[in-house]
Amino acid sequence: MTTILKISAESLEALFAALGDSGRRILGPTETDGRVDLGEVQTPAQVADAHLQLTLSAKEAVFPRVERLLSYKTMPGKVELNDAEPDIQPTVLFGLRPCEASGFGSLDSVFNWDSRDKFFNARVEQMTVVGLSCTQADDACFCTSVGGGPGSTKGSDLLLTPLADGHYLVEILTAKGEEIQALAPHLFQPAVNEDKEALLAKLEPHFDREALTAKLPGLFTSELWAEQSLRCVGCGACAFVCPTCACFDIQEEADTKEGQRLRCWDSCGLRQFTLHASGHNPRSAQAERWRQRIYHKFSYFPQRFGEAMCVGCGKCTRACPVDMNLKEHLTQACGT
Amino acid sequence: MEVLRNKAQDLLAQGQAQIVIGYEAGTGGIRRPSFARTAADTARLVWDADCISNLAGYLTRPEIKRMGKTAIVANASTLRALLQLTAERQLAEDAVLALAVAEDGTVTELATAQAVTDHVAALPDALSAADREQMNLLASMSREERWVYWEKELQRCIKCYACRSSCPMCYCGTCTMDCNKPQWVPVPSHALGNLEYHTVRAMHLAGRCVECGECGRACPVGIPIHLLTCFAEESVHQQFGQKAGASAKLDYALGTFRPDDKESFIR
């Protein structure tokens, strides 16, 4: 059951203090030299407000760019193996866009569909998501084409929508959200007759995701992918900034006495990703790698998990050195 | 713009080029690479002051090479990279037809390396005023301040390799980063791995960097990494008197030597 309340800007400041007092770390969008990153904040004033999106995604909070999986010591005829126990603080992710918040669901599908990934789960367990509805959108955005929206509650424990009078509409969506409210219930006021929809950014859908998923199997051998990927330079920027891309590499770093095994982000767009030690590469051309990225997100993943591995945030488009606009390419595929 | 589109159309129609690489309008009106193979495609071509990216990286791509003779709409960066790629024998001399567009929209065909060299010689310095200012600022800092500056900046690196992928000079089939016997540079993007990656990149581009700044523009997290490669290039220029991208006949500065190379630090 969703509870709908209101909170003033001043009360929000008090709520930040209460969150801090409860031992929670608050991560929110912070701006330095025009770059918006997820950073530790103590007050709402430290949170960047003019931004549309974080450059990187909030997946870093649950799937860091580098993390230790295990460590060991090697001795003659003996190995001492140590499990990694990440030190994880209770964390509030404040001010995530609804698209980002909904990305955690895809990540959960990847990390827990079969065996469970304890590193991801330990972080998710300690995490509360405070979403912030969008009142603006840009040319890269396409959340409404993939089942999301500027005020979507999916993935948020608590969703804020800025009201005209400086207050925020507060939707309390989960038990974790209720815990936040319970920290300082007096800060919240009842909300009466607030028209959330009217406050949100307007974004027309550009294509129908389910129609795209239905269409892709028939387009596998199409020239379209070679055509589209001609401009692609084959880096991993799109995947690394993506809130749902979860492909990773496992790397060993060691000297003669001890070592550790690290997990780090990887991307299907990189040639190295599938390259065998023998030199054989199942996806040797950039066109095949571009196709894999599209198919993984919009064909294979939906077939297995029922929804697309994309939240329409457009981060990939903004991060791309050569403007491989995903919305545009998907719309083109739908029309092929 | 019409002149350019017509020129591209003519080249394709007369078989003088099978593909014309240029610029088109992208998301929110930004300029992005464009590939014209038919008369219809040429209608997308645009040219203005926003066409700053270096397109030369596409010239060494097998997908493009397979298409046949290439014409390329070339700004100063692209022309310099074209010369450097020729000097490094990645492109046959005169294999590419460069189209230089003047401010009034007239198009000059630069069909030979010599023509490109002459054209480039008359163009202003590659480094932008803002980059020059940032370089001077860094030079004026104490060593410790510079270390903190780069430590903080490089900490943001996620090793997506957008810098490498968008650099026209990073054409190696297998990059040092991808060699793992031994693993010279750590793959994960931790602080040490990032520093090593970016110093290797700068060293490998010293004497080869055409200072187009493409790597810095490509960086999704906004690290001014082009300053590193530009610095290394300028170090080569000052000490050895040669500049990458100035000619199609240039020995690799760090692949050669002069017995009287002057230094002041060897004891």
Place this chain on the structure above:
Amino acid sequence: MAERNIYLPYLMRIAKITDEAPAVKTFRLEFINPEEAANFEFHTGQFGMYTAFGEGESTFCIASSPTRKGYIECTFRAVGRVTSALATKEEGDVIGFRGPCGNLFPLEQWRGRNLLFIAGGIALPPLRSVIWNCLDQRDWFEKITVVYGARSVADLVYKHELQDWEARPDIDLVVTVDPGGETADWKGKVGFVPHVVEQLAPPSENTVAIVCGPPVMIRFTLPLLEKLGFTPDSVYTTLENRMKCGHGKCGRCNTGTSFICKDGPVYTLAQLRELPAEY
């Protein structure tokens, strides 16, 4: 509640090392922890991730049969960073093992049928696990035929076991080497595996074919089997894509809707045709 770390390998001691062919070795591995040994179970067709501490993990099949308890064996060629490091190990050294991963060869479904194994080069190890498993349950199956080829006589793996199989009456073995790979005293066949299969023309009736080898061998053998009347669901193969996690998460082995590390590595030709040819 603490969850198990699925990336943590078992520690195993190398009990025995056999040099099979140039740069190819077989390790016999025993669990260091007796509890882990007691609880360990696997099925033929499954694979594992083998750790050379200091260098990382590499993926290859379990080459021994689940009917042989107390140890597992693996056979690998020193090619990459990890396999090269493994190749320097000595008996008594400790390596890591994660697994078993993936699906299995459905021996139950093959009961009462003839089995035709076709292997090339370093791809015999995955089939060796099945072959020994089948030989240890010999009464389940009718005729068992093995066609095995390698580039040269030196490149043949499991040379002693090939002699054993040669001598056994309950298995037909045909060994071949590529033209030019034979030695003066070579008594087997000379010719590429697909040619040898063609000459042999094994009947397809009530027969399951299990094929594993380099891509070029597979490419020529599969159409041949179809010509001989094998249906796509009676031809099996095992794929080996690059893998990192073994749990269907890292994305590396994703091919079509399949994660080769979970839904594979064993596929019938019918299933293979449903996948994009990205293996």
Place this chain on the structure above:
Amino acid sequence: MATKVATQFEPKITAFVCNWCTYAGADLTGTSRTKYQSNVRVIRLPCTGRVDFMLIQKAFARGSDGIIVSGCHPNDCHYTSGNYHARRRWMVFTELMNFIGADMRRITFSWVSAAEGAKWAALVDEVTNTVRELGPYTEYQRLIDAGVA
């Protein structure tokens, strides 16, 4: 009375030397019974041309506080021009590292011939004293310690 424990910092110095000149020179130092400080770990390579800048970085990454790179004098290279090539690379590398803010006082380049045993001893002593004065290379260590999540 409490005993005063010597807490003087002892730097780790890595020396990359060429086989033909400096290694032989260092050997001569030993056979001449010239005493010098023992902080240096010598790594012998065929030629200074082989001293990739990555080796220098790796030495810092593995905890060296100071580095010596030394080989044959110009014109004396066993392979004719290895040291000339190396010199060019160092000329750019030292400037680049300085631009990044690395502490270049911790890297010493020198030419030490097979006959210069005394020069080697003096060089090692001087470098060791300088680096001891500078203290541990904490800036580089900070990168290593930043570690991972």
